[in-house]
Amino acid sequence: MQIYEVRLEPSALxxxxxxxxxxxxxxxxxVEALAINPRPPGCxxxxxxxxxxxxxxxxxxxxxxxDDENAVVEVTQDSSSTRPDRRRQMYEVRQVSV
Known part of the structure; x- marks a missing residue:
């Protein structure tokens, strides 16, 4: 079993x-559990x-x-890939970005 490095972008942190x-x-x-299984049930x-x-x-x-090749999981945030956020806000940001 491969262990992944979990990185948080500064904005996500x-x-x-x-x-x-x-x-x-x-x-x-x-988020830390993604190091063991980056595709957990429900993802x-x-x-x-x-x-x-x-x-x-x-x-x-x-x-x-x-990134399976480098064994990295990166939690992101920007206008197209949001931070851990409330669901409604997440989809509002995505709709505005389109």
């Missing part, structure tokens, strides 16, 4: 730090992208890219 303590811990635990490949995946953590979503 900043958003994670804005969450309340209980949510921050839940999101962080799920979904995003339709608009060849490389982006998302996991659901309660009302939040974490969007990430898997």
């Amino acid at each position: 900043k958003e994670l730090e804005r969450l309340s303590s209980p949510w921050m811990e839940k999101v962080f635990v799920r 979904k490949k995003l339709r608009h992208s060849e490389e982006e995946w998302r996991i659901r953590i309660g009302d939040y979503r974490a969007v990430y890219i898997i």
Whole structure:
């Protein structure tokens, strides 16, 4: 079994730090678990992208890219791939970007 390195873009880390303590811990635990299994049950490949995946953590979503060749999972944030975020906000950002 290959172990992946999990990286958080600075903007994703900043958003994670804005969450309340209980949510921050839940999101962080799920994101760190991607090192063992980057495609856990319930993860979904995003339709608009060849490389982006998302996991659901309660009302939040974490969007990430898997690089199997280099064994890296990178949690991302920008206008097309959002941070761990509330679902409605995530899809509003995506709709504006189109």
